[in-house]
Amino acid sequence: MADSTATTAQSRAQETSTDEAVAHVVSNANLKDISNRLLPLLRAFTLTTYLGKCSNGADPLDQLDPQEQSLGYLFFITTRCISDLQSNARDLLRRLIFFISTFSPEQVYLAPERFTLIADALSHLAHRLESPIIPVRPLRTAIQRFCGDRPVFTSLHASLAKYALLAKLYKDPLPVLDWDIEHVDATLDTNIEGFLSYYYYGAMIYIGNKKYGRALEFLSLAISAPSQAVSVIQLECFKKYVLLSLIHYGKLLPLPKYTATVISKFVRRHCRQYISFADVYETQCIEKLTTALEKRREAFEKDNNWGLAGQCLRALQQQKIQGLTRTYITLSVSDIAKKVGFTGENANTEVEKNILEMVEQGSIFASIEHTGRGDHDEMVSFHDNPNSYDTSESLAILDEKISQAVMVGERLNRQDKSTALDRDFMSRVSHL
Amino acid sequence: MTEATATEKSTILTVEAPANLDLESYIANYRGHTKVSRACFIAERCPALEIEAYKLALFETQTNSFDTHKYEHIIIRLNAALKARNEPEIPVDKEWIQTTQKQAKATAEKLEAELRNYKNNMIKESIRMGHNDLGDHYYSCGELANAQRSYTYTRDYCASSSHVVEMCLNVIKVGVEQRAFSYLHNYIVRAESVSDIPNKTNTISKLKCCSAIAHLESTNANKYKHAAKLFMEVAFGMENSFNEIIAANDVAVYGGLCALATFDREELKSKVIDNVNFRNYLELEPQIRELITSFYNSKYRTCLQILEEYKNDFLLDIYLSAHVEHLFSMIRRKALVQYFTPFSAIDLNVMAKSFSTNVKDLEDELAKLIAENEIQARIDSNKKILRVSEHQQDQRKLVFDRTVATGEEYQRASSALLLRLSLIKADMIVK
Numbered sequence: 001m002a003d004s005t006a007t008t009a010q011s012r013a014q015e016t017s018t019d020e021a022v023a024h025v026v027s028n029a030n031l032k033d034i035s036n037r038l039l040p041l042l043r044a045f046t047l048t049t050y051l052g053k054c055s056n057g058a059d060p061l062d063q064l065d066p067q068e069q070s071l072g073y074l075f076f077i078t079t080r081c082i083s084d085l086q087s088n089a090r091d092l093l094r095r096l097i098f099f100i101s102t103f104s105p106e107q108v109y110l111a112p113e114r115f116t117l118i119a120d121a122l123s124h125l126a127h128r129l130e131s132p133i134i135p136v137r138p139l140r141t142a143i144q145r146f147c148g149d150r151p152v153f154t155s156l157h158a159s160l161a162k163y164a165l166l167a168k169l170y171k172d173p174l175p176v177l178d179w180d181i182e183h184v185d186a187t188l189d190t191n192i193e194g195f196l197s198y199y200y201y202g203a204m205i206y207i208g209n210k211k212y213g214r215a216l217e218f219l220s221l222a223i224s225a226p227s228q229a230v231s232v233i234q235l236e237c238f239k240k241y242v243l244l245s246l247i248h249y250g251k252l253l254p255l256p257k258y259t260a261t262v263i264s265k266f267v268r269r270h271c272r273q274y275i276s277f278a279d280v281y282e283t284q285c286i287e288k289l290t291t292a293l294e295k296r297r298e299a300f301e302k303d304n305n306w307g308l309a310g311q312c313l314r315a316l317q318q319q320k321i322q323g324l325t326r327t328y329i330t331l332s333v334s335d336i337a338k339k340v341g342f343t344g345e346n347a348n349t350e351v352e353k354n355i356l357e358m359v360e361q362g363s364i365f366a367s368i369e370h371t372g373r374g375d376h377d378e379m380v381s382f383h384d385n386p387n388s389y390d391t392s393e394s395l396a397i398l399d400e401k402i403s404q405a406v407m408v409g410e411r412l413n414r415q416d417k418s419t420a421l422d423r424d425f426m427s428r429v430s431h432l
Numbered sequence: 433m434t435e436a437t438a439t440e441k442s443t444i445l446t447v448e449a450p451a452n453l454d455l456e457s458y459i460a461n462y463r464g465h466t467k468v469s470r471a472c473f474i475a476e477r478c479p480a481l482e483i484e485a486y487k488l489a490l491f492e493t494q495t496n497s498f499d500t501h502k503y504e505h506i507i508i509r510l511n512a513a514l515k516a517r518n519e520p521e522i523p524v525d526k527e528w529i530q531t532t533q534k535q536a537k538a539t540a541e542k543l544e545a546e547l548r549n550y551k552n553n554m555i556k557e558s559i560r561m562g563h564n565d566l567g568d569h570y571y572s573c574g575e576l577a578n579a580q581r582s583y584t585y586t587r588d589y590c591a592s593s594s595h596v597v598e599m600c601l602n603v604i605k606v607g608v609e610q611r612a613f614s615y616l617h618n619y620i621v622r623a624e625s626v627s628d629i630p631n632k633t634n635t636i637s638k639l640k641c642c643s644a645i646a647h648l649e650s651t652n653a654n655k656y657k658h659a660a661k662l663f664m665e666v667a668f669g670m671e672n673s674f675n676e677i678i679a680a681n682d683v684a685v686y687g688g689l690c691a692l693a694t695f696d697r698e699e700l701k702s703k704v705i706d707n708v709n710f711r712n713y714l715e716l717e718p719q720i721r722e723l724i725t726s727f728y729n730s731k732y733r734t735c736l737q738i739l740e741e742y743k744n745d746f747l748l749d750i751y752l753s754a755h756v757e758h759l760f761s762m763i764r765r766k767a768l769v770q771y772f773t774p775f776s777a778i779d780l781n782v783m784a785k786s787f788s789t790n791v792k793d794l795e796d797e798l799a800k801l802i803a804e805n806e807i808q809a810r811i812d813s814n815k816k817i818l819r820v821s822e823h824q825q826d827q828r829k830l831v832f833d834r835t836v837a838t839g840e841e842y843q844r845a846s847s848a849l850l851l852r853l854s855l856i857k858a859d860m861i862v863k
Contacts, residue, residue: 182850186858195860221848226855227862234862256845258852260862327802330814339799379814389832398836405839408846415850425857 018052021045022063025072034071035110042075042111050079066099070107073099074114081121089128096121100142108146112155112189118142119159126163135163136172143176153184158194161201170208177202178214182411196222196233203240207308212248216241220256223267227260230267236303238267242274243308247315252278273299281312284320286341289313317342318358321351325364325382333368333378348377355380449480450744452719459488464676465571465609466750467492468502473750475509481748483517486510490522498536499574500529536573543569560589564602571606580606594630597623601635604642608677613646620646637670641678644686645751656759657694663687664703668712678751684713686752688720692727693762697770700728732767733788739763768797769806772818780816791816 021041028038054060061080066073077099081092100118108115122135139160146154157176164173184190199222206215219241223234245253252275255264268275273296280292293300293309300306320340324331331339336355337347358364365383389395419425459471468489475485486506493503504524511521547562567582583602590596600623607616620643629635644662647655663683672680691704704710704724714721719738726734739760746756764787771786772778784794798818801807809820855861 180847180851182847182854184851184854184858184860186860190858190860192855192860192862195855196862217844217848221851224848224852225862226852226860229863231862256848323803324799327799327810329810329812329819331811332813335813382810385829389829394832398832401836401839405843408843411850412846415853419853429856 016041016045016049017055018049018060019055021049022054022060022072025064025069029068031106034107038071039110042072045075047079047083050076051084061095066095067102067104070099070103071110071114074103074108074111074118078114078117078121082117082124085128089125093125093129093134096125097138100138100145103145105146105148112187115142115146116155116189119156119163123159123163132163132167133169136160136167136169139163140173140176151179151181151183152188153181153190153195153198155189155194157181158198158201161198161205165201165204165208168208170205173202173205174209177205192225193231193233196225196231196237199225200233200237203237203244207240207244212244216244216248216253219244223263224256224259227263230263234263235267235270238263238271239274239303239305240308242271242278243305243312246278246281246312247308250315250319251282277309277312281316284316286313286316286320287343289316314354318354318363321354321358322364325366328382330379330381333380336380352378447478447744447747449478450742450748452742453481453745453748455481455484455488459485459492461672461679461681462675465497465574466676466678468497468506469609470750472506472509473753474748475513477753478744478748482513483510483519486513494525494528497574498532498539498569498572500532500536502574503529536569539569540566540573556589556591560586560591560595563589564598567602567606576606576610580610593626593628596626597629597635601638604639605676608642608645611649613649616642616646633667634670634673637666638674638677640666641670641674641683644690645678648686648690648751648755654694656690656755656762660687660690660694661703663690664707664710666709666713668709680713681716682749682751684710684717684720685746685749688714688717688724689746689752689759689763692724693759693766697728700724727763727767730770732771733786735767736764736787764797765801765806768801772807772809775818775820777817777819780811780818783818 024038024041028034052060054063060076061073064073064076066077077092077096080087081096084092096118119135119139122138126132126134139156143154143156143160146156160173160176164170184195199218203215203218203222206212206218219237222237223241225234227234241255242252245251277292277296280288283289290313293313296309297306300309317340321336324336324339333348333351336342337351340351342348342350352368355364355366355368359366365385367381367383369379369381389398455471455474459467462470471485471489471492475482475489478485486509490503490506490510493499493506507522507524514521543562543566547559547566550558550562563582563586567579567586570576570579570582580603583599583606586595586599586602590599600619603619604616604623607613607619620639623629623639624636640662644659647659647662652658663686666683666687670680670683678686687710688704691700695703705728711721714724719742723735723738726732726738743756743760746752768787771783780791780794780798784791787794789797795811795813795816798807798809798811802809802811807818809818811818
């Protein structure tokens with residue numbers, strides 16, 4: 001039934017006028033009609049149909065209601081944004097943003113490949129208006145509305161992360177990024193490249209936000225995605241993974257054990273510079289790390305990782321200071337400089353700067369005493385972490401974490417049950 | 433032996449003349465190849481004893497073996513040393529080399545012919561003896577690989593438990609000289625599992641010694657403790673009967689040091705000080721006995737002094753040398769930890785005095801111990817005081833920290849798995 005409509009629709013599409021198209025959209029009101037009759041027609045309409053004006057000179061976008069006729073509107077607005085260079089970009093952007101905040105998810109769900117075009121549409125408008133920040137918030141809203149309350153991976157995720165990165169808007173995409181995706185669906189016009197890019201760009205955004213733990217999670221998801229070959233994105237992810245892992249944990253964390261062997265072999269062969277850098281880091285010697293860093297300058301710069309690599313050095317210094325807090329109650333600044341391995345004239349000021357920064361971050365608790373007289377230099381006193389989990393707030397945090405864990409556990413159980421019952425899936429897993 | 437020294441060469445350290453070593457009587461404690469090995473070992477490390485040691489080794493080689501290669505090797509070294517000191521060189525005994533080589537060859541041929549003969553006659557015991565004799569001969573010529581092979585061949589012809597033990601001991605003897613310790617283990621276990629070992633306590637003791645030495649050379653983290661335990665179980669009856677590998681004095685030294693480095697106070701008391709057997713060994717090396725008792729009585733200063741005094745001796749021991757630094761640092765660390773145990777705060781100046789060191793070095797040492805969680809304390813570097821950290825609170829906090837971390841990790845891992853399942857289900861795979 002749907003097939004026959006499609007063929008007839010195609011033959012008729014040639015001569016479809018914009019008026020007719022609008023009429024089609026308006027006449028198919030319920031969801032079943034939209035999916036069976038309207039969708040094939042919409043897919044068959046040509047560019048001229050979408051770019052044309054109604055016979056009375058009205059803009060077809062004015063004739064349609066973005067909420068009631070979401071699917072039709074989606075086809076019109078995306079085509080217009082991408083291909084119509086005559087009309088007012090600002091006006092189109094306004095319409096598109098309005099559409100994004102009002103569309104009906106069920107209708108849009110029917111044409112995921114069109115939904116993908118929202119990203120292109122926004123990018124075209126951003127280009128025309130020369131403002132890279134344009135796509136970010138609308139994309140975020142589009143994703144949130146499309147997903148509803150279920151964290152599913154959409155074709156817009158990667159674009160959101162990419163445009164946010166280009167526009168240097170590190171905070172805006174966080175509501176989407178913070179929401180862990182648990183479901184992917186290939187029928188939603190998504191693919192593995194998009195998936196990998198999303199996690200790669202997402203990790204960079206988290207790096208921008210200095211949330212290294214989360215960035216590592218993202219990178220590790222990309223690296224450990226099921227693979228039979230190695231993607232360049234995964235390789236780049238691994239390079240960042242090594243450096244971030246050093247910055248955040250002070251050592252190279254092993255990859256998840258389900259990481260495909262092709263990947264772990266490949267990265268071992270192609271990221272020697274990084275792995276050996278991690279080895280040097282683990283010797284905990286500032287001097288060695290500095291030379292190792294200089295030696296790899298070219299390689300790191302080529303990979304755009306020079307900045308991150310530089311942070312490793314700072315991380316090691318701070319890690320060593322942190323170590324001292326476990327060992328000492330008081331220690332003079334110059335002793336700290338000596339023990340950590342700061343050299344040069346500015347060693348003491350460097351140490352102080354580091355300590356202040358760490359206190360600010362809450363990674364250590366310390367106070368510096370300036371006695372002011374020459375014979376005794378500044379003493380640093382290290383205190384215990386005052387949070388000893390005896391306040392109601394910390395208990396509340398704990399409670400919340402427990403309930404989160406329980407929820408994840410339940411989801412896992414459900415998945416486990418359904419997986420065990422799925423014969424198809426079981427046979428495929430055994431082949432991977 | 434020559435190969436082993438060649439590889440070690442790069443890391444050889446020179447040792448000053450030890451205060452307590454009388455080379456001649458030390459070497460006289462041993463029998464067989466180990467005499468030469470040990471003398472060479474000392475000569476290579478200690479310039480002050482170099483000539484004397486090489487001379488002893490040379491004499492031993494020439495009188496008690498057919499090993500012309502070793503003879504040449506030693507004499508070259510000896511002459512180099514003599515030349516460096518502007519002393520007259522010793523002429524190479526070419527005649528001895530020639531006759532010995534000829535004799536060795538003749539003996540080998542003769543033994544091989546005999547063995548062939550035995551094999552034709554299919555007399556099991558004779559074949560075993562034949563292999564054994566050949567092995568002995570090769571061993572004497574310094575051809576260790578051949579010796580090992582011959583000894584191993586006897587395995588198929590062992591008729592009684594004493595044969596098995598003999599075979600194992602022979603293989604072990606050669607293995608120790610080859611320093612192929614990992615390979616020894618099988619034979620030690622095999623010999624130990626023989627049902628009625630002849631001369632049981634003695635043999636078992638020998639095996640324990642070998643096993644302990646093998647442990648020393650292994651990479652196992654607990655090797656010193658294993659070795660110490662084995663040495664403690666060596667019966668005194670063994671005395672010097674195993675001196676082709678290890679002398680009774682060595683049991684005391686090796687065992688004592690390993691035990692001191694690894695046993696806790698209780699074990700030290702029950703397994704070492706109250707151990708009648710081992711006490712007999714300790715009588716042979718009174719300084720080790722003093723070392724252990726002073727440590728047990730918390731006289732750390734005496735203890736560390738003794739260690740320092742005998743350090744060079746230990747460094748010149750073929751098996752102990754490589755472990756001296758490590759064992760010493762272990763003992764010192766243990767002393768530091770024990771010293772601090774009864775206190776809640778202690779002045780570093782006082783502590784430094786007890787360990788005859790200065791405050792600065794002590795501070796560094798303690799910092800290391802704290803970092804490794806050996807001492808639950810923190811240093812007040814301003815006032816130079818070591819204080820016990822409030823243990824209780826730390827524990828509670830630690831549990832909370834760990835709980836939160838584990839919870840987060842669980843959540844993260846589970847979500848990642850769910851996502852991964854979903855990817856596989858959707859057939860989204862990097863291809």
